[in-house]
Amino acid sequence: MLEGLLIGLQTAFSIQNLLMVIAGCLIGTFIGMLPGLGPMSIIAIMIPVAISMGDPSAALILLAGVYYGAIFGGSTSSILLNAPGVAGTVASSFDGYPMAQQGKAGKALTIAAIASFAGGTIGAILLMIFAPVLSSVALIFHSAEYFALMVVGLSAIAAFAGTGQVAKAMIMTLLGLIMATVGEGALFNMPRFTMGIMDLQSGFGFITLAMAMFALPEALFLVLKPKNLQGDEGEIKDLRITRTEAKAIAPVIGRQSLQGFFIGVLPGAGATIASFLGYAVERNIATKDEQEQFGKGSIKGLAAPESANNAACTGSFVPLLTLGIPGSGTTAILLGALIALNVTPGPRLMIDEPQIFWAVIMSMFIGNLVLLILNLPLIPYIAKILAVPRNYLIPFILFFTLMGAYIGQNNATELLLLVGFGICATALKFADYPLAPLLIGFILGGMMEDNFSRAMQLYDGIGFIWERPMTLGLLVIAAILVVLPSYRARRAKHRAAGVADGD
């Protein structure tokens, strides 16, 4: 591990990669602050740039920097404007915005910066400990287990989608898998489902789909319903926090960093759930007097979601780097970028290309430090970007999505596909269908079918499911995950209707 650390330090501290971290964090913070643009859109827009750099470590470092930056920037707009740029920072506005209204905006931003820094750093340390362990377990996995593991990951994403959303998330996942089968696969030398269209021969472009699923609908929603961005024009001053305040939030940050990390590891959970859960847990265990303060500008209520969402972002890298299975839309996009750079994340990554793995972890520390240094003194100036007129902003966002799709494939048909998918995605968003599962399914689809086919060939049929206990176990878990939410909802309904609970 020490050796790995040194390799990582060496890679991460090269001038190029340091610049990448700083650039990534800055870009992420700037764009993340704009309400309505989530980390997924920003990363999707940045992917063509990252891919054309050609160096996988640098690309992943840049994109990871953008990811933290976006979460960080989102908290700034949550606090100052009560307009979260990112779903993961919605919980930060519960107490952050009241603080800003009371004239304590500076203090709120400081607490957010410190809590995020601590959350991110503790998350990175935990990642350093857990990823190698999980990797070594994953090395004994065969293609049958990989297939089963992907099924578990995808069902978990559906299961965590929320009440009434499980079937919708399932549909979106399956749609992603179906779209992944279009084109000429590696295993069978024949085009499938191309309907004779030459441009579909190589399948749908991953960047096109990512842009169409996230960036385009978000931009269109900004057009349809302009958000009111009236913040307090007041000066941001008094950035200091007192010793008693520091003492009060220290245990909160510690607890929520741990909890946030482990929630982030779970597929389908991620920063949003981590921040809400962190907020709820801290409110429940606080004393009576402190509970009164929650929602009215409690420093604990701000520190909890801020540390939790940053730790969760780091945690979501665990399944990506060790198993090669993304648990969230953002890590799915990162996985797509890595595959485009000829790197296959998974348990072999640490053995075959340790410099990538460790450089990413090291750059997480650097990135967190950059964000801390960047945010504390510069926040009052950065907040000015919120004044960019949307008349210019929106055409530029649309232009960048078009460019991203065009650069990736160098094909104008791709742009028409982008618009078409974008319209479909907007309709799906209107109907409250979650879009991230579609992209995750699309990215995992190819790998899933490869592993499934390999297992079928080895066992000459479907027999691998019951001949390998671990595969069977994983598939049973997947089935339980999907059925459980609807079972519980049904039971709750029966209770509510006064029907006795029994079989």
Next chain:
Amino acid sequence: MALDRWIALILLGVCLAYGYAAWFTMDANLAPFMRRNPIWPSTFPKVLSILGIISTSIVLLGFEKSEAKEPDVDYRRLGEYHVGQALMLLALMVIYAICLRPLGFLFSTSAFLILGAYTLGERKWHVMLPIALIAALGVWYLVQQVLGIYMRPLPGFIGV
């Protein structure tokens, strides 16, 4: 019927068409030696189509009840939103896609940015024009010179 169930109906149709292709048409032109394989190109799609039909039916028939919540943007109140602007921007994107090659990158991009801002209600030509031109030139320089991806800058009848 609510929008989400209409969409489920459409997706059910997609799954049925996909399933029809997987179950009935794909295997026809399979090479004889591949028929001995335990896995065919259609195996995975067959499984997907069945699962897809099941899950779309669940939403379509309303087996899973979800609580009604106030969405951020509600399609039932679409009339109150700037639908015209959104449609115009989408149309501009399609026109951009068609014009990018024949008219060249620089012209198409600056026109797209200017018309996009115009659609959204911007009328300050002295700001719009320079921003669009600088952005078009800057992005072209980045993509062509720094990233090394070829993009035709000028209309086809002038340059290469």
